Amino acid sequence: MPLKQSTRSNGRPHPPAWPDPDVVTCPFDFHQALDFDPLLADLMARGPVTRVRLPYGDTEAWLVLSFDGVRRVTADPRFSRAAIVGRDYPRLTPEPIVSPESVNVLDPPRSARLRRAAARAFTKQRVERMTPAVERVTHRLLDAMADHGPPADLARHLSTPLPHHTICELLGVDPADRPVLLRRTHRMLATAPAARRAAADAKRYLREYFTGLVVERRRAPGDDLISAMAGAGDGDGAGGGEGDEPLSDEELAVLAMTLVLSGNDTATCQISNIVYSLLTRPGRWAALADDPGRLPAVLDELLRLIPFRKGVGIPRVALEDVEVEGVRIRAGDFVHVSYLAANRDPAVFRDPHELDPDRPAHPHMTFGWGGHHCVAAPLALAELRVAVGALLARFPGLRLAVPAGEVEWDTATIRRFPLRLPVRW
Numbered sequence: 069m070p071l072k073q074s075t076r077s078n079g080r081p082h083p084p085a086w087p088d089p090d091v092v093t094c095p096f097d098f099h100q101a102l103d104f105d106p107l108l109a110d111l112m113a114r115g116p117v118t119r120v121r122l123p124y125g126d127t128e129a130w131l132v133l134s135f136d137g138v139r140r141v142t143a144d145p146r147f148s149r150a151a152i153v154g155r156d157y158p159r160l161t162p163e164p165i166v167s168p169e170s171v172n173v174l175d176p177p178r179s180a181r182l183r184r185a186a187a188r189a190f191t192k193q194r195v196e197r198m199t200p201a202v203e204r205v206t207h208r209l210l211d212a213m214a215d216h217g218p219p220a221d222l223a224r225h226l227s228t229p230l231p232h233h234t235i236c237e238l239l240g241v242d243p244a245d246r247p248v249l250l251r252r253t254h255r256m257l258a259t260a261p262a263a264r265r266a267a268a269d270a271k272r273y274l275r276e277y278f279t280g281l282v283v284e285r286r287r288a289p290g291d292d293l294i295s296a297m298a299g300a301g302d303g304d305g306a307g308g309g310e311g312d313e314p315l316s317d318e319e320l321a322v323l324a325m326t327l328v329l330s331g332n333d334t335a336t337c338q339i340s341n342i343v344y345s346l347l348t349r350p351g352r353w354a355a356l357a358d359d360p361g362r363l364p365a366v367l368d369e370l371l372r373l374i375p376f377r378k379g380v381g382i383p384r385v386a387l388e389d390v391e392v393e394g395v396r397i398r399a400g401d402f403v404h405v406s407y408l409a410a411n412r413d414p415a416v417f418r419d420p421h422e423l424d425p426d427r428p429a430h431p432h433m434t435f436g437w438g439g440h441h442c443v444a445a446p447l448a449l450a451e452l453r454v455a456v457g458a459l460l461a462r463f464p465g466l467r468l469a470v471p472a473g474e475v476e477w478d479t480a481t482i483r484r485f486p487l488r489l490p491v492r493w
Contacts, residue, residue: 091121092111092118092119092120092121093120094122094131095107096108096122096378096379097378099477100477102374102375102484104408104421105375105379105408108133108379108406108409111131111133111409112133112409115133115393116134116392116395117131117132117393117394117397118130118133119131120404122160122379122380122404123159123160124159124162125156125158125159125402126156127158127402128402129157129383129403129404130392130397130401130402131380131403131404131405132392132405132406133405133406133413134409134413135410135413135416135433136415137410138405138406138407138410138433139437140393141392141403141405142436142438143437143439145175145387146388146390147384147386147387149172149173149174149175149383149440150178151384151387152173152383153168154168155385157402158402159383160378160380161256161257161258161482162258162259162260162261162263162264162267163263163264163268163271165256165382166326166382167271167322167325169318169319170325171183171322171323171326172326172440173382175439176439179439179440181315182315182323183443185297185315185323186326186327187443188293188296188297190443190445190447191446195447195450198234198238198450199454201234201237202454203454203458205230206226206230206454206455207458209226210226210458210459210462213225218492218493219470219490219492220492221490221491222339222340222343222490222491223340223485223487226339226459227339227340227343227485228250228336231331231332231334231336231339231448232250232331232332232336233246234335234447235327235332235444235447236249236328238292238327238447239281239292239294239327240290240291240292240293249274249328250332252270253274254481255270256274256329257333257481257482257483258481259378259480259482260480274325275321275325278322278324279317279321281294281321281324282294282298282317286317297323298314298320327444330443331444334442334444335447335448335451335452337376337483338371338374338376338448339455339456340485340486341370341376341484341485341486342370342452342456343456343466344468344475344489345373346366347468348468349423352423353467357460357461358464360460360461363453363460364453365425366425367449367452368432369423369424369425369427370423371434372411372417372432373411373421373423376483376484377408377482377484378483378484379406379408380405382440384404384405385400386401386403407434407436407437411432411434416430417430417432435448463491466493468490468491468492469490469491475489475490476488
């Protein structure tokens with residue numbers, strides 16, 4: 069019987085071990101356009117909870133795949149993200165993406181203070197105030213694309229610069245610094261073992277950059293979010309909620325870094341993914357251009373359907389024995405959830421692999437669930453509505469400039485999106 073190997077977090081292989089038929093080795097490296105990962109589909113067919121080994125980390129993890137199971141794990145305080153800190157937890161990247169102080173690895177009630185502070189960037193009122201600026205930037209970018217003429221790369225002209233400009237503007241990042249921040253952000257998401265040092269350097273650079281920016285804003289506050297959260301600025305309040313202690317420099321720097329990662333991630337991938345999905349389904353783009361009032365429903369359904377990440381994100385640790393979907397998870401076990409699988413659960417979504425904007429309304433999990441639901445979701449949704457809406461209005465005849473099979477996809481990070489999306493009109 070052959071021996072199986074996996075990889076240590078330092079890039080060296082784990083020692084061989086006799087195969088365990090109950091543990092599935094999951095590289096989660098599938099990147100064929102936006103097809104659903106066949107490995108994930110196979111795991112779903114096995115059942116709602118499976119034992120898996122990921123490329124990095126010193127042990128296996130449970131993977132919860134059903135909608136009800138994911139909802140249970142993400143809302144149950146007996147599953148802790150904070151408990152992964154200091155451990156070589158199962159993951160897809162050689163260097164852990166999140167910092168130990170990040171709001172993404174804190175548990176309630178400690179996380180509530182930081183989440184309240186972060187959420188101040190994305191209240192309905194603030195997003196509404198920002199939307200005209202997002203619209204102006206979008207039209208300026210599309211003006212440049214029109215001047216360039218077809219064929220043009222939608223990723224370069226719109227999908228990458230719009231979200232990055234928006235989150236950097238929100239944080240008050242100098243325009244001259246933005247290209248460097250974008251490159252460093254991409255390095256943190258790499259999955260190859262050889263990328264570990266570059267990812268660690270990128271994380272250190274971003275943390276030092278935002279620490280310096282926090283110090284500067286405390287000395288000379290402006291009308292940006294960092295100034296507001298530091299205790300001065302536009303009057304939106306600071307530090308989180310009433311009675312909260314002010315955020316420290318370190319907390320502010322890590323929070324700003326987290327916002328840059330999340331602000332770039334979803335919208336950057338999804339602008340291109342949504343356009344690609346519509347252009348590769350005959351008649352969809354033209355129909356939506358003729359009836360733009362359908363855009364919100366179509367966007368919501370595409371967000372459910374599109375697998376814009378590979379595999380899984382940040383795990384949790386069971387603090388005590390817990391039964392999930394009939395499976396006993398022991399105290400100390402790592403537990404991953406798959407939002408991608410939950411969004412395709414046939415018990416919740418009829419014909420889950422089909423694009424159906426008219427399906428009965430039901431919340432999906434693209435922006436997470438429970439205490440770690442993405443606080444930047446309102447801004448990401450606004451960016452998507454503005455970007456896709458402007459494209460439909462200005463380029464109703466938009467189409468791919470190359471065969472769909474020739475589109476080049478990201479294969480080096482945990483994200484799934486076209487590196488280049490050539491279009492013509």
